Amino acid sequence: xxxxxxxxxxxxxxxxxxxxxxxxxxxxxxxxxxxxxxxxxxxxxxxxxxxxxxxxxxxxxxxxxxxxxxxxxxxxxxxxxxxxxxxxxxxxxxxxxxxxxxxxxxxxxxxxxxxxxxxxxxxxxxxxxxxxxxxxxxxxxxxxxxxxxxxxxxxxxxxxxxxxxxxxxxxxxxxxxxxxxxxxxxxxxxxxxxxxxxxxxxxxxxxxxxxxxxxxxxxxxxxxxxxxxxxxxxxxxxxxxxxxxxxxxxxxxxxxxxxxxxxx
Amino acid sequence: xxxxxxxxxxxxxxxxxxxxxxxxxxxxxxxxxxxxxxxxxxxxxxxxxxxxxxxxxxxxxxxxxxxxxxxxxxxxxxxxxxxxxxxxxxxxxxxxxxxxxxxxxxxxxxxxxxxxxxxxxxxxxxxxxxxxxxxxxxxxxxxxxxxxxxxxxxxxxxxxxxxxxxxxxxxxxxxxxxxxxxxxxxxxxxxxxxxxxxxxxxxxxxxxxxxxxxxxxxxxxxxxxxxxxxxxxxxxxxxxx
Numbered sequence: 001x002x003x004x005x006x007x008x009x010x011x012x013x014x015x016x017x018x019x020x021x022x023x024x025x026x027x028x029x030x031x032x033x034x035x036x037x038x039x040x041x042x043x044x045x046x047x048x049x050x051x052x053x054x055x056x057x058x059x060x061x062x063x064x065x066x067x068x069x070x071x072x073x074x075x076x077x078x079x080x081x082x083x084x085x086x087x088x089x090x091x092x093x094x095x096x097x098x099x100x101x102x103x104x105x106x107x108x109x110x111x112x113x114x115x116x117x118x119x120x121x122x123x124x125x126x127x128x129x130x131x132x133x134x135x136x137x138x139x140x141x142x143x144x145x146x147x148x149x150x151x152x153x154x155x156x157x158x159x160x161x162x163x164x165x166x167x168x169x170x171x172x173x174x175x176x177x178x179x180x181x182x183x184x185x186x187x188x189x190x191x192x193x194x195x196x197x198x199x200x201x202x203x204x205x206x207x208x209x210x211x212x213x214x215x216x217x218x219x220x221x222x223x224x225x226x227x228x229x230x231x232x233x234x235x236x237x238x239x240x241x242x243x244x245x246x247x248x249x250x251x252x253x254x255x256x257x258x259x260x261x262x263x264x
Numbered sequence: 265x266x267x268x269x270x271x272x273x274x275x276x277x278x279x280x281x282x283x284x285x286x287x288x289x290x291x292x293x294x295x296x297x298x299x300x301x302x303x304x305x306x307x308x309x310x311x312x313x314x315x316x317x318x319x320x321x322x323x324x325x326x327x328x329x330x331x332x333x334x335x336x337x338x339x340x341x342x343x344x345x346x347x348x349x350x351x352x353x354x355x356x357x358x359x360x361x362x363x364x365x366x367x368x369x370x371x372x373x374x375x376x377x378x379x380x381x382x383x384x385x386x387x388x389x390x391x392x393x394x395x396x397x398x399x400x401x402x403x404x405x406x407x408x409x410x411x412x413x414x415x416x417x418x419x420x421x422x423x424x425x426x427x428x429x430x431x432x433x434x435x436x437x438x439x440x441x442x443x444x445x446x447x448x449x450x451x452x453x454x455x456x457x458x459x460x461x462x463x464x465x466x467x468x469x470x471x472x473x474x475x476x477x478x479x480x481x482x483x484x485x486x487x488x489x490x491x492x493x494x495x496x497x498x499x500x501x502x503x504x505x
Binding site: 004005007009027028029030031032033037038040041044045175198200201202203223224225226227228229230232233234236237238 | 424
């Protein structure tokens with residue numbers, strides 16, 4: 001916190017952003033959504049690494065969007081790892097076959113709300129099979145009471161696939177959603193809560209860590225949708241031990257990204 | 265020095281935001297390095313504006329770090345008195361700014377009903393605070409045009425409205441942007457580059473929002489220290505009554 005009030009980046013902890021994107025987005029204006037500006041903001045705030053899925057991939061075109069994600073990782077490999085976006089309407093098996101073993105990708109990204117397709121749907125089966133075979137973590141958008149990715153749906157897929165690490169993006173997204181996401185995570189050990197969004201607070205993050213443990217709560221920002229500093233500030237100020245804060249800020253996500261080292 | 269232009273006392277019915285007491289507010293301010301706060305009261309928003317405004321004055325009477333922000337209504341039913349009486353009572357009570365909830369209180373911010381109240385507030389030199397979710401950018405521009413001396417601070421922008429805000433900021437002089445939930449990626453820097461740091465005012469949205477957001481957003485911004493100091497407190501001190 002001293003670093004913040006000195007207006008200096010923190011240097012004592014490795015920060016990994018578990019939920020990021022890149023590129024333009026049609027619904028609203030983002031002043032500078034490119035990877036270079038993102039890296040500049042990361043430098044300003046002491047964020048070492050971010051895991052990204054391009055806006056093109058989640059919004060419109062998984063094939064071209066995954067290529068765009070890979071291109072960013074090529075340009076700035078020390079700063080970014082990709083999420084392979086699987087759109088259930090755009091050849092999931094083909095995308096997994098093309099990119100699944102590409103080391104530029106460290107996880108799979110699902111956004112059921114944007115694709116009008118339920119998290120529990122059969123078109124996602126190739127994702128769960130791939131994740132079970134490899135240990136690849138899966139980040140899914142979650143939002144309380146959504147018709148496509150609410151918390152009961154998260155619990156259903158976590159029950160069906162107990163060996164898969166499922167990152168619950170936004171941890172339910174609303175105050176009621178946080179309560180429900182915590183309850184699901186307590187019942188399903190594969191569920192990890194990711195904390196970005198517009199309604200989270202430091203107090204909510206502390207409750208998540210207390211209820212499910214620092215090894216199952218990860219910092220994410222959703223930048224460049226939402227400025228990276230909004231979520232980062234909540235974690236930096238909240239009432240955690242320094243050990244638990246380090247786990248949430250980057251320790252846990254660093255471990256989750258190491259699944260490829262276990263592959264033959 | 266940080267002065268929070270967007271804070272509130274009182275309880276909240278839809279999430280766990282703490283007891284809303286003066287003690288809680290002061291403790292949170294200490295935790296986040298906030299020297300003073302402009303506070304309204306949740307009763308004025310979610311129960312009874314007149315009673316909430318009066319309760320607020322009692323709560324901040326002996327609190328030099330807390331400054332009162334009243335909630336206005338259209339004077340059509342004289343719930344908070346005529347515009348003249350409302351403004352006179354506000355100034356007598358040391359009120360430094362007023363806030364409007366047109367969406368939740370059921371009126372059009374740009375309509376004829378509230379226009380006399382806005383004229384009186386403008387004449388008194390009281391800034392008007394309003395969240396983006398409570399009105400439209402068209403209404404903000406309309407009242408800025410109708411009341412050219414009125415300082416307007418629009419808070420709670422979120423991350424989806426720069427496209428709408430930019431035009432209004434370009435065509436007006438006294439519309440400002442509050443930092444509470446100003447969450448567009450690089451949006452703070454973009455607004456300062458385009459409109460100057462004089463148009464931005466620090467606020468947290470506490471206790472519904474976590475003050476950590478605005479504090480971190482400002483202090484780890486890519487702005488120089490002069491701009492940060494102005495946004496942190498200088499701009500607010502310039503516009504409050």
